[in-house]
Amino acid sequence: MKSSTKKHWQDFWDVADRISLEDVYGNDGRIVREISALGSLEGKKVLEVGAGSGRDAVHLATAGAEVWTLDYVSGSLELTISAAEKSGVKVQPVAGDALGKPFAENSFDIVFHQGLLEHFRDPLPLLVEDLRVLKPGGHLIVDVPQTFHYYTVGKKILIAMGKWFAGWETQFTPAQLERVGLEAGGELVRTYGDWMVPGLWYRAIRKVLVARLGIRLPMYPKGLPLGWLRKLMKEKRVALYSMMTIGVILRKPGSAE
Numbered sequence: 001m002k003s004s005t006k007k008h009w010q011d012f013w014d015v016a017d018r019i020s021l022e023d024v025y026g027n028d029g030r031i032v033r034e035i036s037a038l039g040s041l042e043g044k045k046v047l048e049v050g051a052g053s054g055r056d057a058v059h060l061a062t063a064g065a066e067v068w069t070l071d072y073v074s075g076s077l078e079l080t081i082s083a084a085e086k087s088g089v090k091v092q093p094v095a096g097d098a099l100g101k102p103f104a105e106n107s108f109d110i111v112f113h114q115g116l117l118e119h120f121r122d123p124l125p126l127l128v129e130d131l132r133v134l135k136p137g138g139h140l141i142v143d144v145p146q147t148f149h150y151y152t153v154g155k156k157i158l159i160a161m162g163k164w165f166a167g168w169e170t171q172f173t174p175a176q177l178e179r180v181g182l183e184a185g186g187e188l189v190r191t192y193g194d195w196m197v198p199g200l201w202y203r204a205i206r207k208v209l210v211a212r213l214g215i216r217l218p219m220y221p222k223g224l225p226l227g228w229l230r231k232l233m234k235e236k237r238v239a240l241y242s243m244m245t246i247g248v249i250l251r252k253p254g255s256a257e
């Protein structure tokens with residue numbers, strides 16, 4: 001079974017660089033929303049591990065944070081630089097390894113990553129390293145795919161066929177993610193989650209139509225079903241086990257300065 005490699009990710013971001021980010025789904029503001037709920041970002045030192053497209057980093061910088069992004073492939077860092085320049089904000093990209101971050105202990109108020117932890121066969125060392133660079137009292141936000149979702153079924157099939165874009169990937173239940181966060185030395189603040197809206201099938205069809213026929217369906221069609229049920233269930237823990245994406249917010253023990 002193939003592992004995720006640097007080449008996988010460079011190829012992925014090379015393709016993304018040729019696609020308008022307006023046609024690429026983000027996380028619907030989930031990460032920015034969860035971080036903003038922790039309090040004012042003005043002057044906070046924030047690190048995104050696994051730079052992605054840079055959209056979250058830009059939003060946080062716009063809100064007054066001092067933002068660094070860390071990645072080991074140039075494609076992602078280049079997208080981050082481009083996104084920051086277009087928005088007129090400063091984001092500081094750094095090339096480096098997530099397991100050996102080129103930062104001193106107690107450097108950041110907030111560290112976060114999404115779509116990253118699931119690519120590590122042993123997640124513990126990454127979280128330990130995340131907490132190392134956090135200041136005491138700082139927060140770590142970890143966002144991953146949730147196990148009990150049809151996304152997982154399709155992913156496992158593609159991994160077995162050797163067709164998954166990232167080579168290898170796992171997933172977590174809420175309890176598993178909380179447990180590994182505590183084992184790493186963090187204190188659990190809260191667990192959150194989101195359904196994929198619109199659903200995976202709509203997104204897949206939309207992508208095929210854009211790529212092959214140049215037809216662009218609305219990214220977020222009106223009248224999505226079951227919105228009332230989502231609102232009703234959102235705050236109930238059992239709902240986490242039906243969501244595509246979950247996350248934990250961990251606090252580094254100690255007193256904030």
